[in-house]
Amino acid sequence: MTRLPLEGIRIVDNGIVQAGTFPGRLLADFGAEVVRVENFRRPDVSRNAVFPGGRAEDPYWEGGGTYHEQFRNKRFCVGLDVRKASGRAAFLRLVAASDIVLDSHPPGVMDKLQLDYEALKAANSKIIYVSTSGYGYGGPYATVRSYGMMTEVMCGSGWLNGYPGEGPRRGACPLTDHPATYHIAFLLMAALIKRRRTGEGTWLDVSQYEVGTNILGDAHLANAIGAAVPAQAGSIDPAAVFSGCFASDGSDQWIAISVTSQEGWKGLCSIVGLDATWADRDITSRRLTERETAFVAESLSSWTRSRSKTAAFAELARAGVAASPVNSVRDLLLDPHLAERGFYWTVRQAPEQHAGLRAWPGPPARLTATPAALRARAPMLGEHNREVATGIMGFSEDEYLALEAEGAFGTTPDAAGMKPPPQDIGARLTLGPAAASARAREVDPHAMDRLRERFGDEYGREVRATDS
Amino acid sequence: MPGLLEGLTVLDLGQGHSGPYCAKLYADAGANVIHVEPPAGDASRAEGPFAPGDVDQEFSASFAFLNSGKSSVTVDYTTGEGASILWELIDRADIVVEDAPPGTLAKLGFGADTVLARKPDLVYISITGFGQTGLYRDYPATEMTLQAASGLMDGNGRSDREPLRYPMNMAQHWAGANAAYAGLVAYWHAMMTGEGQHVDVSIQESLANTWYMVYADYEYAGALQARGQRDLLPASDGQIMIRWQTSVPWEQFAIALDALELVTNPELQPPASMTVNAGPLFDVMAAHTPAKTRREWMDIAIANEIPAGMVQSLDDIATCEQHAARGFWDSVTTPWGKTVAFPGVYYLANAESRTVVNRHVPRPGEHNREILGRLLGHTDDQLDSLRAIGVIS
Numbered sequence: 070m071t072r073l074p075l076e077g078i079r080i081v082d083n084g085i086v087q088a089g090t091f092p093g094r095l096l097a098d099f100g101a102e103v104v105r106v107e108n109f110r111r112p113d114v115s116r117n118a119v120f121p122g123g124r125a126e127d128p129y130w131e132g133g134g135t136y137h138e139q140f141r142n143k144r145f146c147v148g149l150d151v152r153k154a155s156g157r158a159a160f161l162r163l164v165a166a167s168d169i170v171l172d173s174h175p176p177g178v179m180d181k182l183q184l185d186y187e188a189l190k191a192a193n194s195k196i197i198y199v200s201t202s203g204y205g206y207g208g209p210y211a212t213v214r215s216y217g218m219m220t221e222v223m224c225g226s227g228w229l230n231g232y233p234g235e236g237p238r239r240g241a242c243p244l245t246d247h248p249a250t251y252h253i254a255f256l257l258m259a260a261l262i263k264r265r266r267t268g269e270g271t272w273l274d275v276s277q278y279e280v281g282t283n284i285l286g287d288a289h290l291a292n293a294i295g296a297a298v299p300a301q302a303g304s305i306d307p308a309a310v311f312s313g314c315f316a317s318d319g320s321d322q323w324i325a326i327s328v329t330s331q332e333g334w335k336g337l338c339s340i341v342g343l344d345a346t347w348a349d350r351d352i353t354s355r356r357l358t359e360r361e362t363a364f365v366a367e368s369l370s371s372w373t374r375s376r377s378k379t380a381a382f383a384e385l386a387r388a389g390v391a392a393s394p395v396n397s398v399r400d401l402l403l404d405p406h407l408a409e410r411g412f413y414w415t416v417r418q419a420p421e422q423h424a425g426l427r428a429w430p431g432p433p434a435r436l437t438a439t440p441a442a443l444r445a446r447a448p449m450l451g452e453h454n455r456e457v458a459t460g461i462m463g464f465s466e467d468e469y470l471a472l473e474a475e476g477a478f479g480t481t482p483d484a485a486g487m488k489p490p491p492q493d494i495g496a497r498l499t500l501g502p503a504a505a506s507a508r509a510r511e512v513d514p515h516a517m518d519r520l521r522e523r524f525g526d527e528y529g530r531e532v533r534a535t536d537s
Numbered sequence: 538m539p540g541l542l543e544g545l546t547v548l549d550l551g552q553g554h555s556g557p558y559c560a561k562l563y564a565d566a567g568a569n570v571i572h573v574e575p576p577a578g579d580a581s582r583a584e585g586p587f588a589p590g591d592v593d594q595e596f597s598a599s600f601a602f603l604n605s606g607k608s609s610v611t612v613d614y615t616t617g618e619g620a621s622i623l624w625e626l627i628d629r630a631d632i633v634v635e636d637a638p639p640g641t642l643a644k645l646g647f648g649a650d651t652v653l654a655r656k657p658d659l660v661y662i663s664i665t666g667f668g669q670t671g672l673y674r675d676y677p678a679t680e681m682t683l684q685a686a687s688g689l690m691d692g693n694g695r696s697d698r699e700p701l702r703y704p705m706n707m708a709q710h711w712a713g714a715n716a717a718y719a720g721l722v723a724y725w726h727a728m729m730t731g732e733g734q735h736v737d738v739s740i741q742e743s744l745a746n747t748w749y750m751v752y753a754d755y756e757y758a759g760a761l762q763a764r765g766q767r768d769l770l771p772a773s774d775g776q777i778m779i780r781w782q783t784s785v786p787w788e789q790f791a792i793a794l795d796a797l798e799l800v801t802n803p804e805l806q807p808p809a810s811m812t813v814n815a816g817p818l819f820d821v822m823a824a825h826t827p828a829k830t831r832r833e834w835m836d837i838a839i840a841n842e843i844p845a846g847m848v849q850s851l852d853d854i855a856t857c858e859q860h861a862a863r864g865f866w867d868s869v870t871t872p873w874g875k876t877v878a879f880p881g882v883y884y885l886a887n888a889e890s891r892t893v894v895n896r897h898v899p900r901p902g903e904h905n906r907e908i909l910g911r912l913l914g915h916t917d918d919q920l921d922s923l924r925a926i927g928v929i930s
Contacts, residue, residue, distance in 0.1 A: 219846025228850045282860070283880050309679065424757070430748070434738045435736065438735075513759040516755060
């Protein structure tokens with residue numbers, strides 16, 4: 070194996086779903102060694118979110134697809150009860166041998182456990198500690214329980230998002246979580262670079278509310294100077310001379326089209342069959358009137374409706390018009406461009422994860438000299454307790470057995486800590502507080518066939534220990 | 538500001554939103570960022586939003602947001618003289634960021650291969666819609682078409698209408714943050730080994746990498762997410778979000794919402810469909826939430842550890858007590874002398890309280906004398922003659 074840039078960096082991942090834990094995956098893709106620490110009594114909710122099925126005797130907490138996806142490339146998982154003094158001491162041994170600790174418990178939780186920055190610094194003076202929360206440590210909202218969809222509406226995205234005349238609307242994903250993972254990963258790297266320069270660790274207190282306000286910073290600054298901000302503007306590019314989202318052939322299939330230049334305008338006219346009096350118009354200085362816009366939209370709609378969104382995309386691109394199908398994850402998984410780029414990695418899950426081979430998004434970016442690499446599937450709950458305890462933590466075998474016996478280490482949730490997921494697919498999809506719409510638009514009966522055609526016949530076939 | 542990246546020199550050749558946002562994150566973290574513009578200034582300076590009285594378009598909110606704290610030099614590097622100045626700047630840089638369509642800089646002699654051949658320890662970041670390779674590499678794209686291509690628009694909007702574009706330049710900023718991250722990984726590698734490289738960031742992939750459970754929904758259950766979220770509840774002065782979660786005892790939740798039917802009505806008991814926040818529970822909550830203001834509901838949510846949030850307008854956010862308490866806002870003074878709030882950095886380092894930074898937005902070429910003169914060693918006479926032939930301004 071070629072040496073990856075972040076080999077030798079060890080991250081203790083004590084985060085909870087999404088923005089709290091995903092940055093660890095981003096660094097792991099470039100070689101960082103992630104030790105996932107999880108409260109085995111009450112494991113991460115992603116372990117129970119969306120499930121391929123399995124037998125009654127299967128450990129259901131190993132079947133969560135969201136977990137398989139978010140935790141791929143994380144090398145170790147330790148099931149630890151840090152509420153016990155011995156569990157806490159074991160955690161601090163891990164911290165002593167690591168570079169970064171990622172945490173996303175609500176402010177106050179780690180302090181109560183005496184695992185705040187001061188405590189971690191006492192164990193490792195150079196530790197980099199990142200705390201991610203909805204609102205940051207301090208301020209009147211510090212203790213608000215929050216998810217990404219809530220900071221989404223707090224930061225202005227919900228208020229700006231919407232159709233004209235219909236008021237604010239929340240989006241689909243728990244929005245601030247997603248970009249925040251990159252904002253946090255960036256800080257981790259910046260803190261590592263600072264530590265190399267100065268020898269000093271850092272505590273970074275990241276507020277998702279602030280990430281959201283920052284990512285919409287152009288809107289906030291515009292508002293501050295009294296400029297008009299495009300709010301609830303619908304599916305248009307505000308700066309475009311013509312844009313919209315149009316129905317294509319098929320059920321609920323759409324293509325976004327945007328004209329921002331003379332070249333794009335000429336291309337659109339040729340596609341729709343508008344003559345030279347339209348095409349030769351200097352479109353950036355002589356904007357379309359409302360009536361003209363409606364006429365062009367009408368002509369374009371009949372054109373898009375008569376072909377698939379992918380066919381329309383190719384034709385528009387050839388004509389120099391910016392466009393794209395509104396892609397679902399199915400479209401993305403089957404997309405020929407992403408296939409050519411090798412964007413998806415196929416990961417063989419463990420037999421106990423009863424999912425077989427699956428496809429998860431791969432490299433976050435292409436580092437041409439040191440490309441990201443897939444090195445591990447998502448670890449199982451407490452899979453590496455012994456290995457990490459007797460390795461990185463430096464316990465003897467006997468000490469480890471004693472810690473396991475007293476319940477500091479474990480591999481099985483408490484009955485109350487996590488319940489088996491419901492059998493009904495609709496109910497499974499709504500599991501977890503982050504499940505957004507609580508409804509599926511469509512359950513595709515051919516999903517498995519499509520994915521096998523794309524990723525090979527082994528896709529989704531379980532290999533069970535008992536079968537081999 | 539924390540100065541995590543003190544000593545790092547970044548050359549920002551970005552002209553859109555993704556490259557400048559990436560370089561902005563570097564500048565906000567203390568790096569020395571030099572923004573290179575054409576002699577007339579970036580085209581993005583003429584992109585709004587502008588204040589109503591700003592008829593000369595002197596202060597673009599998006600340009601100011603993306604470029605404060607950077608130095609500006611103006612160089613026409615399509616000319617021989619300009620190209621040699623850009624080489625001198627590259628020689629002094631650790632990281633170069635650009636966001637032009639693939640091949641644009643190569644045509645001018647500044648493609649990644651050429652630049653890395655001259656400066657092998659450089660990190661050269663390119664951000665484009667679809668990346669430097671592949672079928673769609675050269676396809677034109679805009680913010681909205683990239684939101685569509687990446688999967689961001691899927692699920693946003695009403696089920697009986699077209700999918701909805703998210704506001705502003707979110708996808709480009711999102712990818713800019715990814716590029717800032719990936720660029721530092723490459724820089725780390727260059728520090729350790731002396732080997733620089735080309736970092737190819739696709740906006741489509743930057744977003745598509747993060748869809749978390751949505752992939753599992755399809756791969757494990759064949760399910761595609763629906764549009765038509767029903768999750769904003771009416772308060773007396775706007776809208777709020779409130780969600781029940783299992784850590785909150787059901788009775789406590791019912792009392793907090795003043796919705797006692799959740800306890801007394803046998804049809805409204807958990808778990809079953811009641812735990813689905815968009816289902817019947819939503820209707821029960823919606824019947825009670827108009828009784829109080831958003832802020833009153835936030836206090837109730839805080840006291841009961843119930844997840845909640847308010848729909849805030851930009852004006853609400855400008856006066857938000859949380860942002861004030863955390864010292865989130867910096868300031869900026871417009872060319873017409875008005876000092877207004879400027880969105881600050883999104884983190885606190887070592888619990889140090891933030892001081893208000895009065896941010897400076899550079900005029901085109903404001904730092905020509907300082908950087909081209911003092912740093913690169915061009916004399917005033919040389920700069921004057923470059924100016925005379927239009928290479929700098």
